[in-house]
Each structure stands twice: as C-alpha cells, then as structure tokens.
Amino acid sequence: MIEVKNITKTYKTGDIDFQALSDVSFTIQDGEFVAIMGPSGSGKSTMMHILGCLDTPTLGTYYLDGKDVSVLTDDELADIRKDKIGFVFQSFNLLPRTTVIRNVSLPLVYAGLKKEERTERAVASLIAAGMDEGHFHHKGSQLSGGQIQRVAIARALVNNPSLILADEPTGNLDTKTGEIVLGTFQKLNKEENRTIILITHEHDVAMHAERIIHIKDGKIISDRKNDQRKIIS
Numbered sequence: 001m002i003e004v005k006n007i008t009k010t011y012k013t014g015d016i017d018f019q020a021l022s023d024v025s026f027t028i029q030d031g032e033f034v035a036i037m038g039p040s041g042s043g044k045s046t047m048m049h050i051l052g053c054l055d056t057p058t059l060g061t062y063y064l065d066g067k068d069v070s071v072l073t074d075d076e077l078a079d080i081r082k083d084k085i086g087f088v089f090q091s092f093n094l095l096p097r098t099t100v101i102r103n104v105s106l107p108l109v110y111a112g113l114k115k116e117e118r119t120e121r122a123v124a125s126l127i128a129a130g131m132d133e134g135h136f137h138h139k140g141s142q143l144s145g146g147q148i149q150r151v152a153i154a155r156a157l158v159n160n161p162s163l164i165l166a167d168e169p170t171g172n173l174d175t176k177t178g179e180i181v182l183g184t185f186q187k188l189n190k191e192e193n194r195t196i197i198l199i200t201h202e203h204d205v206a207m208h209a210e211r212i213i214h215i216k217d218g219k220i221i222s223d224r225k226n227d228q229r230k231i232i233s
C-alpha cells in the first residue's frame with residue numbers, strides 16, 4: 001500500500017539547505033500498525049506530512065496504492081487525503097462552543113453530505129473511537145483531555161480512511177488515558193483492518209505497534225517487528 005523509495009526532504013531557509021530526511025525507503029502493507037519513533041528533530045513530522053500527502057519529497061518517490069503521489073499538485077493531493085487518509089494531531093483544535101457530534105461531522109459539510117447522513121456517520125465514528133454516548137452533545141470546552149483525543153480520532157475516521165496517521169496522539173495525556181487511546185488504535189487496526197502509522201518519541205508508546213521504524217537525523221536506523229508488543233484489551 002505504501003512504498004517509499006529513496007526519499008529526501010530538503011528545507012531551504014535563506015541560503016542554507018537542511019536535509020530533514022535523507023534517502024529513506026520502506027514499505028508498509030495494508031492493515032499494518034507501524035510506529036515511527038525518533039528523538040525531537042529527527043524528521044518524524046516531516047515524514048508524516050509526506051506520508052499524509054500534505055507535502056511532497058524533494059527527491060525520491062512515494063507510491064500510495066500503486067500511484068506515484070510524489071509528483072501530484074496540491075489539489076490532487078487534497079483529493080487523495082479526502083479519500084484515503086485520517087489525521088490525528090497532538091493538539092487537536094476542537095471548537096469549544098460546538099457539540100462533539102458537530103465537531104466530528106464538520107468535514108462532511110464540505111463533502112456536501114446531508115445533515116442526517118453527517119450525523120449518522122459522526123455517531124458511528126464516535127462509537128468506533130470509544131467515545132461514551134453520554135458526551136455526544138457536550139461542547140468541546142466540557143471535555144477531558146482523553147475525551148478530546150477520542151473526538152480527534154472520531155474526526156479522523158469520519159471520511160472512512162484506510163490509512164490513519166497519528167502524530168504524538170498521546171503526547172498531552174497521562175499514561176492511563178494514553179493507553180486507552182492506544183487501545184482504540186489497536187482496535188481500529190485489528191477489527192477494521194485500517195493501516196495505522198503512529199509517530200512518537202516515546203519508547204513506551206511505540207511498544208503498542210507491531211513494527212517499529214526508528215529514525216535519527218533523517219535516516220532509518222532500524223526497522224523491525226516488535227516482539228514485545230503491548231496489547232490493550
């Protein structure tokens with residue numbers, strides 16, 4: 001499904017070129033749960049932006065479902081994102097005075113769906129994300145950190161993506177709440193066969209994935225199966 005070949009990303013600031021990713025290659029099959037782990041500044045978010053079709057590499061190719069997406073225009077990339085990819089970011093901007101259901105269904109307004117269908121899909125996503133039904137009509141400002149993160153996952157699911165990219169999704173959560181969120185990703189992976197790519201700098205978080213790709217200074221230093229995987233049931 002994902003095939004990254006010799007990707008390099010160079011950022012230009014003034015006269016200086018900085019290589020955030022250098023000659024990175026890997027393949028991720030449909031239905032895998034992979035952690036991309038590395039210290040701050042190692043290139044994780046840069047990688048996520050490329051994998052998520054938010055940015056293109058300077059060199060190299062990226063095949064997503066057999067299509068070379070490294071050469072697409074911004075509009076074409078936006079279409080791919082809408083069809084295939086769900087994003088969960090570390091700090092999710094929930095609209096504070098808007099209900100949970102509406103926060104989740106908002107992207108569907110732009111997709112031109114009717115209100116009943118938007119609500120139906122938002123409810124299904126919230127249930128899949130492990131959100132308690134009693135909170136569906138709460139406002140964004142009335143939720144805990146863990147609940148906000150579950151709304152973020154629901155929002156990522158609402159377009160029914162085959163690929164979910166999560167950048168430090170548990171970064172702002174305590175350990176216990178973080179485990180619940182990681183368990184939700186495991187469930188979405190196992191029961192719904194969605195491909196999950198989890199970006200983290202924390203070893204304990206990466207241990208929830210079935211495979212760990214380690215990056216440092218923009219290069220892969222290891223890529224292996226996680227034999228001591230932590231499963232949350």
Ligand SMILES: Nc1ncnc2c1ncn2[C@@H]1O[C@H](COP(=O)(O)OP(=O)(O)OP(=O)(O)O)[C@@H](O)[C@H]1O
Pocket residue numbers: 011012013018019020038039040041042043044045046047201
């Ligand atoms: N738009 C940009 N312009 C110039 N340099 C950038 C840009 N974005 C990122 N960088 C640099 O590229 C390197 C990798 O950044 P990136 O955000 O991918 O790291 P990261 O692994 O996600 O770090 P963190 O864990 O702190 O989020 C950093 O040295 C950063 O300063």
Ligand SMILES: [Mg+2]
Pocket residue numbers: 044045046
């Ligand atoms: Mg980052």
